[in-house]
Structure formats: C-alpha cells, structure tokens
Amino acid sequence: MSVDRHSVLLERRSAEGLARSAGGLLVSAALIAAVTGVIFALREHVPVLGLSVLYLLAVIPAAIAFGLATALLVSVASMLTFNFFFLPPVHTFTLQDSSNWFALAAFVVTAIVVSELAARSRRRADESALLAEIAGWLLERGELAGELDRIAGDAARALQVERATIVVGDGEPRPGPGEQYPLVAGGRRVGTVTLEHPRQGSAAARRRLLPALASLLGVAIDRERLAREALEAETLRRSDAVKTAVLRAVSHDLRSPLMAILTSASALARADLKLDRDDERELVATILGEAERLDRVIANLLDLSRLEAGAAQPEPEVWPVDDLVAQALAQLGEEERRVEVELPQEPPAVRVDAQQLERVLVNLLENALKYSPGDQPVRVQVVETANRVLVRVIDHGPGIPSQDRERVFEPFQRGSGGGAGAGLGLAIARGFAEANDARLWAESRPGQGATFVLALPRTQP
Amino acid sequence: MSGARILVVDDERQILRALQTSLRGAGYEVDTAETAEGALATAAMRPPEAIILDLVLPDGTGTDVVRELRTWSSAPVIVLSAVGDEREKVAALDAGADDYVTKPVGIDELIARLRAVLRRVTPSGEPVLRIGELQLDLEKRELRSAGKPVHLTPHQFELLRLLALHEGKLLTHRAILQEVWGPGYGTESNLLHVHVSQLRRKIEPDPARPRYLLTEAGAGYRLVDPTSR
Numbered sequence: 001m002s003v004d005r006h007s008v009l010l011e012r013r014s015a016e017g018l019a020r021s022a023g024g025l026l027v028s029a030a031l032i033a034a035v036t037g038v039i040f041a042l043r044e045h046v047p048v049l050g051l052s053v054l055y056l057l058a059v060i061p062a063a064i065a066f067g068l069a070t071a072l073l074v075s076v077a078s079m080l081t082f083n084f085f086f087l088p089p090v091h092t093f094t095l096q097d098s099s100n101w102f103a104l105a106a107f108v109v110t111a112i113v114v115s116e117l118a119a120r121s122r123r124r125a126d127e128s129a130l131l132a133e134i135a136g137w138l139l140e141r142g143e144l145a146g147e148l149d150r151i152a153g154d155a156a157r158a159l160q161v162e163r164a165t166i167v168v169g170d171g172e173p174r175p176g177p178g179e180q181y182p183l184v185a186g187g188r189r190v191g192t193v194t195l196e197h198p199r200q201g202s203a204a205a206r207r208r209l210l211p212a213l214a215s216l217l218g219v220a221i222d223r224e225r226l227a228r229e230a231l232e233a234e235t236l237r238r239s240d241a242v243k244t245a246v247l248r249a250v251s252h253d254l255r256s257p258l259m260a261i262l263t264s265a266s267a268l269a270r271a272d273l274k275l276d277r278d279d280e281r282e283l284v285a286t287i288l289g290e291a292e293r294l295d296r297v298i299a300n301l302l303d304l305s306r307l308e309a310g311a312a313q314p315e316p317e318v319w320p321v322d323d324l325v326a327q328a329l330a331q332l333g334e335e336e337r338r339v340e341v342e343l344p345q346e347p348p349a350v351r352v353d354a355q356q357l358e359r360v361l362v363n364l365l366e367n368a369l370k371y372s373p374g375d376q377p378v379r380v381q382v383v384e385t386a387n388r389v390l391v392r393v394i395d396h397g398p399g400i401p402s403q404d405r406e407r408v409f410e411p412f413q414r415g416s417g418g419g420a421g422a423g424l425g426l427a428i429a430r431g432f433a434e435a436n437d438a439r440l441w442a443e444s445r446p447g448q449g450a451t452f453v454l455a456l457p458r459t460q461p
Numbered sequence: 462m463s464g465a466r467i468l469v470v471d472d473e474r475q476i477l478r479a480l481q482t483s484l485r486g487a488g489y490e491v492d493t494a495e496t497a498e499g500a501l502a503t504a505a506m507r508p509p510e511a512i513i514l515d516l517v518l519p520d521g522t523g524t525d526v527v528r529e530l531r532t533w534s535s536a537p538v539i540v541l542s543a544v545g546d547e548r549e550k551v552a553a554l555d556a557g558a559d560d561y562v563t564k565p566v567g568i569d570e571l572i573a574r575l576r577a578v579l580r581r582v583t584p585s586g587e588p589v590l591r592i593g594e595l596q597l598d599l600e601k602r603e604l605r606s607a608g609k610p611v612h613l614t615p616h617q618f619e620l621l622r623l624l625a626l627h628e629g630k631l632l633t634h635r636a637i638l639q640e641v642w643g644p645g646y647g648t649e650s651n652l653l654h655v656h657v658s659q660l661r662r663k664i665e666p667d668p669a670r671p672r673y674l675l676t677e678a679g680a681g682y683r684l685v686d687p688t689s690r
Binding site for chain 2: 248251252255256257258259260261262263264265266267270272273274275279282283286289290293374
C-alpha cells in the first residue's frame with residue numbers, strides 16, 4: 001500500500017517538476033512583457049534608465065518560485081528587453097552605456113541572493129516533508145528492512161548526495177565508497193548511513209537531518225523488537241497451554257480406570273458393607289476390566305510415541321478378517337456384549353500385522369462404545385469390494401460434524417460429547433492403519449451417529 | 462444416617478457402577494446420572510439427601526450444576542475433582558458445593574465425607590456449640606477451651622463462629638472473607654491467613670500441628686472435631 005503511494009508520489013514529483021519549469025518560463029515571459037509595458041507607459045514622465053529597476057518585479061518572483069536557473073534567465077531576458085526597447089540605439093541589442101552593464105549586474109545579484117534564500121526555505125520544507133513521510137511509512141508498516149532502501153533514496157535527495165545507504169545495527173559496517181556517519185538515537189547507535197558524492201551545501205542538511213532520521217529509525221527498531229518479543233511470548237504461552245491440556249487429558253485417562261478400581265477394591269475390602277454375591281462379582285469384574293483398560297491407555301501412549309518416532313514397523317501375515325475381528329472383540333471385556341457383527345459368507349483375507357490391526361479395531365470399537373448410549377448396540381460390518389475389504393464400525397452416538405471428521409484423528413482431540421480424556425485412540429488407529437497400507441476415515445449421518453471405515457487392500461489367501 | 466438417598470453423577474460408566482454398588486452396600490439408596498442435564502432432572506424428580514458430583518461432564522461443568530441446583534435445593538454436594546482441576550474445584554465450592562474429594566478416591570474416604578455432610582444438615586439450634594474441647598457460646602460471645610475462658614477479637618470470634626456453624630465443611634477463602642469481613646472482600650487471602658494463624662494460637666494445643674482448624678491447600682479452611690475423627 002505504501003509502495004503504491006510512494007511511486008505515485010515520485011511520479012507526481014517529476015511531473016510537477018516538468019510542469020513547473022514550463023509554467024515558470026511562461027509566467028516569467030508574461031511578467032517581463034507586463035513590466036516592459038509599464039515602462040513604456042511611464043517613459044515620458046520618468047528618466048527611462050531609472051525605470052530598469054522595475055524588472056526586479058519579474059526577477060524576484062522567478063527566483064522565489066522557480067529557482068536560480070530561471071531567475072538568471074529572466075535577468076538576462078529583462079536586460080536584453082530593456083536594451084532593445086528603451087536604450088539607444090533603440091531596436092538593437094547594442095550596449096553603449098556602462099550603466100546598462102550595471103543594471104544587468106544588479107539583476108543577476110538579486111536573482112542569486114533571492115533564489116538561494118527561497119531554495120533554502122524550500123529545502124527545509126522538503127526535509128520536514130521527508131521526515132514526516134518516513135515516519136508515516138515506519139508507523140504504517142512493521143517491516144523496517146523493506147523500507148530502508150526507499151528511505152535511503154529519499155534521504156539522498158534531501159541530503160543532496162548522489163547515493164545514500166542505511167545499515168541498521170550498532171556495529172561498524174565495512175568501509176566502502178563514500179563517507180559513513182553513525183545514526184545515534186537515545187544515546188545508542190541504531191545504524192549507519194553512507195553518503196556518496198555529496199554536493200555543495202550537503203553538510204548543513206546532514207547536520208539537520210541525520211539526528212531526526214536516527215530518532216525515527218530508533219523508534220521503528222524498538223517497535224519491531226517489541227512486536228517480535230510479544231509474538232515469542234504468545235508462542236510460548238500457547239505451547240504451555242498445549243502441554244497443560246495434554247497432561248490433563250492423559251491424567252484423566254489414567255485416573256478414571258484407577259478410580260473405578262480403587263472404589264471397587266476398597267468396597268470389597270470393607271467388612272461392614274452389605275454386598276451380595278452378584279455385587280461382589282460385579283466389583284471384581286470392574287477391577288479386572290478397568291485394569292485392562294488402564295493397560296490399554298498405557299499401551300496407547302507407548303504406541304503413539306512409537307508411531308511418532310516412526311518405530312512401528314509392521315510384520316505382515318495373511319489373516320482372515322473374521323479372525324482379526326474376533327481377537328479385537330476378545331479384548332473388550334464385558335462391553336463386548338454390546339457389539340453386533342455382520343460378516344460375509346466367505347471371510348476375505350488381508351495381509352496385515354495382526355497385533356497392529358487388532359489395535360486399530362479395538363480403538364475404533366472403544367470409541368464407538370464410548371459415544372453410544374448404554375442401551376444401543378455398536379455394529380461391525382465387513383464388506384468386500386473388487387480389491388478392498390471394508391470394515392465399518394457404526395455407532396449411535398451424537399455423530400461428527402463434517403468440519404471435525406479429520407480433526408478427530410489428531411491426537412489429543414476429542415468430540416464435544418467426550419469429556420476430558422486424551423482421545424489418543426483414533427490417532428493411533430489411523431497411524432497403524434496407514435502403516436499397514438490401509439485407509440481409515442469417518443463418515444457421519446446427521447443425528448444418527450458416526451461410522452468409521454477401515455479400507456484394507458485385499459489379498460488372495 | 463444410612464438409608465439416605467444419594468445421587469451420583471459421573472460420565473464414566475465404570476466409576477458410576479462401582480460407586481453405585483459400593484454405596485448401596487453401605488446402606489444408601491443410590492440414583493445415578495451421566496450428564497449435567499440428567500443430574501438436574503433426577504435431582505428434581507427424586508430429591509436426594511446428598512450429591513456426589515464429577516466436575517467434568519459431557520454437557521457442562523459440575524460448577525454449572527451446583528449453581529443451578531442451589532437455586533432450589535440445599536442438598537449437600539461433594540465434588541469429585543482431579544489434580545489439575547483446582548480452579549474449577551474452587552469455583553464449584555464458591556458456587557455452593559460443600560466439600561470435595563480428589564480422584565482417585567477409595568470408598569472409605571467417600572463414605573466418611575458423605576457421613577460428615579449428611580450430619581451437618583441438621584443444625585442443633587443450641588446457642589452453645591461444642592467441638593472437641595472447645596465451647597463457643599454464641600449468645601454471650603464467649604469461648605472456653607477445656608473449660609478455661611479464651612479472649613477473642615471480634616474478627617476472630619466471627620471467623621470461629623462461621624467455621625463452627627459449618628463444622629466439618631470446607632469453606633473457601635472467598636466465602637469466609639465475604640461472610641466475616643463483608644461483601645467488599647473476597648480476594649484478600651493474606652488477611653484471612655493472618656487471622657487464621659492468630660486464631661490457631663488461641664484454640665490449638667499445638668498451633669504447628671493444627672487439629673481443629675485445618676487448611677485445605679488452594680481451596681479454604683475447615684473446622685473439625687478431632688475427637689470424632
């Protein structure tokens with residue numbers, strides 16, 4: 001945005017320059033003509049030689065508005081006009097009288113002095129405009145490095161040197177062509193400016209401009225550093241938040257089975273509770289089931305670290321799919337009763353690492369059981385296609401919104417209905433599925449629960 | 462006190478079942494709920510005498526449940542919290558929960574806490590509170606320890622009175638500060654710590670090992686009867 005503004009500014013400046021010199025010549029010619037007319041009218045009443053001073057009315061405006069070159073041109077043109085129209089021999093450019101030379105000299109001196117004064121005040125105005133512009137860029141844009149060349153270019157113009165380069169930093173840059181000046185702000189060196197081929201009068205401009213330039217750069221450098229520090233602090237805070245979330249989730253997954261075990265065991269240990277045989281059996285079953293669940297949570301954590309370290313090498317063998325499903329069901333404990341299985345007549349075979357694939361199925365089933373209401377079954381459907389075997393695990397939970405269907409496979413993610421656990425199961429399922437050349441994805445029918453599809457490459461047994 | 466109806470709320474079915482079987486074995490009648498909504502509905506339909514409430518529920522926090530419950534029920538609530546839930550735990554206590562236990566917890570501890578909160582439900586109505594060796598006369602504003610009079614400043618008396626009226630109950634810093642010092646207080650925990658330490662020097666046989674006025678780190682204080690523990 002400021003790039004555009006800058007180039008427009010430059011174009012406008014050069015266009016303005018052209019228009020200004022053309023306009024300058026026109027205006028000056030008009031002024032000379034007007035003064036000549038006035039002198040013509042007055043020449044009967046006033047000695048004509050004294051009237052030559054009126055040409056200063058053309059020289060001074062030219063010097064102020066258009067600079068020394070135009071002013072000198074106007075001086076010579078005025079003198080020639082006066083000579084041609086009023087000095088004998090009239091209508092020639094011949095100079096007979098030395099007073100004409102005097103008039104010309106007066107015009108030229110006036111032109112030089114006035115135009116120099118005007119140029120100086122113009123330069124000052126340019127310098128403050130430049131500083132305002134630089135301040136604008138630095139405040140608008142964060143990146144100092146991208147603005148340095150542009151600032152140096154403008155500084156070169158204001159400082160009346162051919163080329164300027166700015167280096168940020170408190171070190172001494174390598175000596176090169178041109179003179180180096182340190183930029184000091186608030187008592188510390190913020191950078192160095194190198195100026196090549198200074199023109200006349202650049203020393204004064206340098207003394208005025210460089211301190212202001214240095215303070216601006218100092219502010220910009222500080223601002224950039226603060227922004228960087230704020231970003232770093234934010235990044236740190238976020239990674240802390242992630243660590244806390246992971247720790248809490250893992251602690252929840254470890255502590256929940258532990259809580260069920262501790263409650264059941266301490267109830268069995270108390271002599272004063274009235275528990276019948278069924279109660280006792282149930283408490284014992286809870287202890288055994290939850291101890292196995294605890295073991296699976298720990299196995300999941302270990303598997304995740306192995307998968308993330310790329311250390312989970314499968315050892316594939318050919319297995320009938322129904323065998324794999326049966327082995328997975330056997331690991332579910334009592335919950336296994338809630339699973340309904342649909343197998344094809346001829347069980348297809350797949351070439352996989354049986355242990356890893358079991359983990360995929362167990363994790364999918366555990367997830368489905370967790371999200372299904374207690375009275376609803378979870379279905380496992382095995383279907384053959386031409387070159388794949390699809391295992392579908394269908395639950396009656398709340399389903400997965402379409403935007404979350406990939407997210408659920410990231411570790412430490414959890415559906416909205418899932419409480420506070422780590423949600424490692426699906427991440428591990430996908431990791432092992434992919435290690436075995438299988439694909440795993442989620443489908444969801446709104447309001448009807450979720451379906452996880454495991455697509456295994458088919459093998460001839 | 463056995464036979465009381467207890468509502469147990471937890472989204473982990475296995476925990477729910479273990480608690481249900483154990484508490485039933487201890488003589489309680491047990492209702493269960495797995496969600497915040499279910500907890501409120503069950504509490505409304507079958508008003509329990511006490512509630513055991515997990516802090517993390519699938520459709521809300523235990524704190525939300527306590528806040529809603531307190532608009533129409535005064536049944537004591539014991540919060541089940543885990544390490545890492547400290548802030549939520551204090552929020553639940555501030556919202557009106559009576560006590561908390563940290564998971565994993567054995568059934569013995571849970572039954573002990575349950576008995577304590579159920580006992581408190583029936584205040585004696587007497588002007589003299591007896592807690593162990595302490596006798597606090599609310600009318601005469603006098604304290605006797607093992608029969609000997611003990612002088613208390615007005616703030617110390619109010620602090621002890623509040624804790625004694627809620628014997629066994631965990632009171633949060635905020636609750637104590639607002640009750641004793643006024644509604645403008647609540648975050649000046651230092652003020653409270655200093656007063657508790659002064660009070661301990663007057664009521665505790667060994668102030669370095671308090672037996673009456675116990676600190677619950679990060680949560681609050683509770684006054685207990687050391688002879689009945």
